[in-house]
Amino acid sequence: MGTPEPTRAWGATRRGLAEAMAQLDGALPGSVVVRHMRCGKPGCKCKADPPALHGPYIQWTRTVHGKTVTRLLSETQLARYQPWFDNARRLKELIAKLEIASAHAIERSEGWAAHPTNTTTPTGSSRRTSK
Numbered sequence: 465m466g467t468p469e470p471t472r473a474w475g476a477t478r479r480g481l482a483e484a485m486a487q488l489d490g491a492l493p494g495s496v497v498v499r500h501m502r503c504g505k506p507g508c509k510c511k512a513d514p515p516a517l518h519g520p521y522i523q524w525t526r527t528v529h530g531k532t533v534t535r536l537l538s539e540t541q542l543a544r545y546q547p548w549f550d551n552a553r554r555l556k557e558l559i560a561k562l563e564i565a566s567a568h569a570i571e572r573s574e575g576w577a578a579h580p581t582n583t584t585t586p587t588g589s590s591r592r593t594s595k
């Protein structure tokens with residue numbers, strides 16, 4: 465038994481995920497944070513009461529080769545690329561679903577699902593101390 469049993473449920477799940485993934489034209493990693501800030505200028509409107517903070521500063525942060533890279537986006541740029549940020553989240557959900565479906569498939573195909581207690585538990589680890 466090399467390949468997982470092609471059940472109807474599996475086929476539908478697999479097709480649905482493939483179709484959903486095919487619709488994603490882009491996906492951007494990292495996170496977007498919108499900040500409003502105070503500056504260091506004395507008497508600035510950001511220190512007034514109520515304060516008029518500077519911003520919004522839209523920061524897109526991601527990790528590239530272990531280093532954090534930050535880019536400032538304009539509101540127009542954020543609007544333009546928002547779908548790609550949303551897609552990245554959607555992609556993670558789809559991968560999680562594919563993993564769950566695949567785990568079910570291997571359990572079923574290998575007959576493990578019928579034996580839920582088919583795990584090896586370590587024995588003899590409890591050492592008796594003799595008095």
Ligand SMILES: [Zn+2]
Pocket residue numbers: 502503504505508509510511518
């Ligand atoms: Zn200011």
